[in-house]
Amino acid sequence: MIHFDNVSKVYANQNRPALDHVSVDVDKGEFVFLVGPSGSGKSTFLRLVLKEERPNSGAIHVAGKDLAKLSNFKVPHLRRRIGCVFQDFRLLPNKNVYENVAFALEVIGKPRRFIRKVVPEVIELVGLEGKAHRMPDELSGGEQQRVAMARAFVNRPMILLADEPTGNIDPATSIGIMKVLDRINRTGTTVLMATHDAAIVDSMRKRVVELEDGKIVRDQSRGVYGQAY
């Protein structure tokens, strides 16, 4: 599903590479934690998957497509198959829960009838039934992140990228978020989650890929966060 082959990325005006000859394979339906300290290259990895950045060398395949050969014109179609969740939720403050989720479908031109059908379903999936008409500022952090997850998942992507989704949320609420991610994973969606949160990684017992200074230092199935931290 996601295939990195000897990928390196150096940002302009920086000597040290953000990713240094990274090779990873993530299969369909896998749940993978991407761990490592700040600046280790986790976010760069996710941005490369979305083709927001281009690698300096190496090849990236996502959902069977070679990103180097994917024209800019087709990048939006790639992104429709990838859902994204961020630490800062990125909801639209002037739209309610339903409208925030529906927005993702409206802007890719889905018909209204389809939107009316699937949005309530996905709102229920993330556990926000009965809160469809709340505004984001009336929701807790955990609930806002659930809205973001509903938006990321509403188009049934093949891959869900989560960049520190529990970074702004207290540990008790984080468990609920992880349950939703697990539920999404069980529908067959590949989940790739970048995180610092040792407790969560340890409790989930999923595959762990650890980055340090842009290099993969560990790739372990059913792993834990690691003793070093």
Add this chain to the structure above:
Amino acid sequence: MRANFIFSEVWIGLRRNLTMTIAVVVTVAVGMALLGIGLMINSQVSSLTSYWTNKVELSVYLCKKDSPFEECRNKGAITEEEKIALQTRLKAMPLVERVDFETQAEAYKLFTGQGVNPVLKQATRVEDMPESFRVKLRDPDKATEVVQSLQGAAGVSRIINTKDLANPFFDFLEKLRNMALAIAFIMVFAATLLIGNTVRLSAYNRRRETGIMRLVGASNIYIQLPFVMEGTIAGLIGGVFSAVLLIVTKIMLFDSIQGFMAVQLGWNSLAWVITLTMSIGVLICILASFITLRRYLRV
């Protein structure tokens, strides 16, 4: 493509940037109106030119007793024989189409009929008016040839080409047109910058939305279209105002000086001018929006 979604985005954008939108509308309206006025004057000048060219005739004034003009000095009034000789000569010229004789009485009637200053009218007698031959030419462009050949003939005073009388007026119209076009050009330039700025502000205001749109895979046209539409709609509203200004200008200005112009500016040419200026206005708005978006909206 969901039209109502795009339109609601456009409406939100226009409302958020109300002051900038108004600035764009006003600039486009004034710029396009001036461009239109320039074009209207231009069409007026060309139809007037052909009108005057058709009417061109030479007035060949004849010497009378104590005529102050150099050509007649010390010669006295034209004699009857000279008059007949001149008329025969004129009629024999291949360039001449028709020759009419204007008597002193006729000239006086024409002069006083022009709404002349009453004091001047009282001081003028029929005997003060010169007699003349009115010469209509086959080819108005060859007037100088005829004038040159007649100059110095016995009994001929001044020869005046009626077209020369209209020349200062043409010069004035041309200056007016150039000025209107120059200001229109500056306004168009200002409008381009303003639209660019409006789109830039709009893109900044909506960076959250566009960021999410990019993320969920909205196509470029879906992301850019609301911004381009904002510019286009502002341009279109400006165009409507400029059309109103142009119609008012036609009625208030062009129709009221129609007496001088002798040629009316028709509604047809006004419609043409309005269509042209509106298209130019909208086109400029679309171009300015696209160029700005390429710089400020990463897709």
